[in-house]
Amino acid sequence: METNKRPLILITNDDGYFAPGLKVLIDMVKPYGDVVVVAPEQGVSGMSHAITIKFPLRVTKLESEEGVEIFKVNGTPVDCVKIALNQLLDRRPDILVSGINHGSNSSISVIYSGTMGGAIEGSLNEIPSIGYSLCSHSMNADFSVAKKHGESIFKKVLANGLPKYTCLNVNFPVVSEDDFKGVKVCRQARGVWKEEYEKRIDPHNGTYYWLTGSFNNHENGATDTDEWALANNFASIVPVRNDFTDFDSLDKITNLNSIK
């Protein structure tokens, strides 16, 4: 970091460029470098690692202030990161932060999360990357604990980096500073979202279905998971990898080999 240039900090999110959580993140990191925000023009929660192939992207530069440039893009968080790296930035970012998401991305929610899609795309490109989420969907949520302790995490990662190809999935509980217990590195809890589609009839007698559901934690006993940390007033940090290989299974499916 001891160069002539200030660190370049790339920010994205999945709630859109106007989201309160994004503004908190900008305020949190702007003392540490030059900030470029490239964020979706609308909320795109649940977009995972999706990319836009069938229509072209449009980029609009919004008003910028000293040290902070903001672009909006008609795409996903992964699109935002890709077009930032390829078209919008004049140098490589030193760090990428995504969020602060309005809503939890702990346990298996990581796989559906656009916030984490953006962070993972950063790590694929060997940029130290952090996805931040607060366990509240409210637009008026109190981000003060997330901002204070998220900043500590950010400073450490900016100074020390992260293991190559690894990003962080950081989730904050909704608690006061007094009740907050600290930050805990942990593993992803095993769990699943169980859907319960709500079936409705439209005014033209057509049937449609709204996605609803609830999270099922499959390991309520374990104390080393992100779900346990959050339920016990800790922030959770899960290191996230982008190699999908299930190395434990490689030896268990050798019956599928059939070399001619």
Added chain:
Amino acid sequence: METNKRPLILITNDDGYFAPGLKVLIDMVKPYGDVVVVAPEQGVSGMSHAITIKFPLRVTKLESEEGVEIFKVNGTPVDCVKIALNQLLDRRPDILVSGINHGSNSSISVIYSGTMGGAIEGSLNEIPSIGYSLCSHSMNADFSVAKKHGESIFKKVLANGLPKYTCLNVNFPVVSEDDFKGVKVCRQARGVWKEEYEKRIDPHNGTYYWLTGSFNNHENGATDTDEWALANNFASIVPVRNDFTDFDSLDKITNLNSIK
């Protein structure tokens, strides 16, 4: 499998219900059970594990033949699997197959792939699941090798299951049966897509960007990867997990703990 009922086989894909690769997959598996296809109404390549939250899903049942029912859905492959399990099926599928995708999903393409999103969603729900892809985007591609050897893989998985929460990412090279070398269990190659957005000007003087890019294999020397297998006329099978925790990094980021 020795019950009164034939196995229930759930099929999805990301190229849409009309794709030739889907028809090959139906023909491949229908001798083995009752088939229900729940597939996107249009091509949704690159949708990863995205889910549809902001608009409701519509389901249309298409004509069905003996032992094969087909539904189309205005959503992603993951939506198709979720609504199949929650609304459309009257019993739990014994196996899920996704594809056959028109185009490779090897290496890091697994993270962008809607085909694999569908398969991974199956494995989250503890259904043995296989995503199949052929390394050709042509709508007229020759699926004969993929069908013949994909069927062998399918039969083994139907008989033996898979490790819990693990699905298979199966990719076939475009080769003749004579040149085909066999099926090889392997790991995901480390690689990255490097974007090169193509910038254009529309008739109204607006700027837009098309996503283009090329795959960079970061480990050309390794012989235990899916990329090596495919380049050497093998089909690749990578066991895929849905726990994103980077266990190797847990010990390396303990400096981020800060327990009050």
